[in-house]
Amino acid sequence: MHAATAIENKITTIVSYDKDFNSIDELRRIEP
Structure with a gap:
């Protein structure tokens, strides 16, 4: 996942x- 996508989607x-x-x-x- 791209960090920007994660941030945009809260x-x-x-x-x-x-x-x-x-x-x-x-x-x-968090590490798996």
Whole structure:
């Protein structure tokens, strides 16, 4: 999922191994 798509759709938490999502303040990343 693209970060911009998640933010546009008001998604605040994603499940991913990709640590690059940690740098996006609007998203919280959880490892599977």
